[in-house]
Amino acid sequence: MMATMRCKAVAAAASMQATPPRDPALSGATAAPGRGDRVETAFSTQGVWTSRGLTRRHFINRFCAELFRACASLGLLMLALLLASICRDGMHWLDLQFLSSFPSRFVEKAGIKSALWGSCWLMGLTALFSIPVGVGAAVYLEEFAQPSKLNTFVEINIANLAGVPSIVYGMLGLAIFVRGLGFGRSVLAGAATMSLLILPFIIVASREALRTVPLSIRHAAYALGATPWQTVRGHVLPAALPGILTSIILGLSRAIGETAPLIMIGALTYVAFVPEGPLDAFTALPIQIFNWASRPQAAFHELAAAGIIVLLAALLSMNAVAVFIRYRFARKLKW
């Protein structure tokens, strides 16, 4: 009702063209902010419909746009500042010797070989545990689970688990893996703890990916006499794979930077060897960085900065792979 009235009013006003605009600069949507309430616009209005406050509305619009642009830039600005400050401190330490040496009391000889290998081991084992379990749980919840109280309970708690502080996972890992199962302070215990930490994230994000596969594809497969598993295996999983891979990579990139649970389960801070099996003691990049940063000598702080550069490089390249996968396959699949 209101809309029709408005349309009529606008139409009437447009057909009248009573007074042409005095100043073309003031007309149209780009009207500059004026002081008075009455502003000449391209279409003079009549009766109860006026252009009052139009300039002000445009001003508020531009103000909000700029404000939100500033908000969006803040994150980028902070990242740039962080990177600049770290690169200034650590860049000159970053060379092949740094990457291929064990930690040392002497700054010149110190390197992150053991931490780098420790992190590689940790990531490899974490991926091994978390990918099958995470994707399996997501497939169950999304494709097989019938709505029931138990399943709703499981779903809600997986979402809750994603919000549990990482130090709590560290305590759990210490109790179950290090002591309970007797893994000791090994890379295996670390990876198991990390897997628990990122599982909720992988499950939730993989479910999102599965949900984007249209129902019609599942119906098509069922109507051809496929079982639910054949449907999932043949069509749903392949179609959701890019999204699932992205969630796995993002989950792992969260694990690579986690420090608290590793400290909790007792990853060593000084390791002068590379782990050779899953039951070996280990250190990881964030632990090594923490160790160097907590030393009194300023030179070690610069080493920490160099370690951070390595860690950030690993993290950003993992995210880049995730972005690449997402865009690559998003273009290919159109329903």
Added chain:
Amino acid sequence: MVKPQTVLETRNLTIRYGDSAAVIDVSLRIPAKTVTAIIGPSGCGKSTLLRALNRMNDLVSTVSVQGEALFHGKNLYASDVDPVELRQRIGMVFQKPNPFPKSIAKNISWAPLLNGYRGDVDELVEKSLRQAALWHEVKHKLNDSGLELSGGQQQRLCIARTLAMNPEVILLDEPCSALDPASTSRIEDLLVELAGRYTIVIVTHNMQQAARVSDYTAFLCDGRLVEFGPTDRVFTRPENSETEAYVTGKFG
């Protein structure tokens, strides 16, 4: 004239979603190797009735079924009937074309291979595409994605995919409602051609389509079967005044 054999039959079939009944007390017999059209205004339960015939309704958790739906005299909802096996014999084509995001050849060969087909796959692909009148358009690009075809071609690919399973019955749920008139007419021709070999049940909201392709017509209104009989008779001499009003375009 020999009385045609009944392939599908419903007896006092009532289907509910939660508390609301979508199909109420429907009894009808669908004769073999004919085209049966189910027509009726929107929301009258056409699709629900169709989906009951190959148990696609099972996928909706709130659905409940009373009465019987018989396939060769065997109740589809009996506890010893496996819906997976049933759907191999009663195929379905949907409203919106839904080819798999795979090659044209794989769209067709996927389900037969899954169900233990041991013959020549290339031969099966060609035969199914020829039956669906699509072969000449796609024979040079069998490895292209099914999603690259036009809407009408996609729908014929879906029909070919269903034919490849060698079903007895093909259910079509408004197969042309997303297609342009030219594609629609190609699919209608195809249905008439396939009717000699398969039992076809088609849901449509297009009365002209029902008149053009079907041998029998069932008219549903508000979940109840109002009239069922040979298409000529239903359209020219309807017994029920509601049917007459609908087929002459007075409502719906």
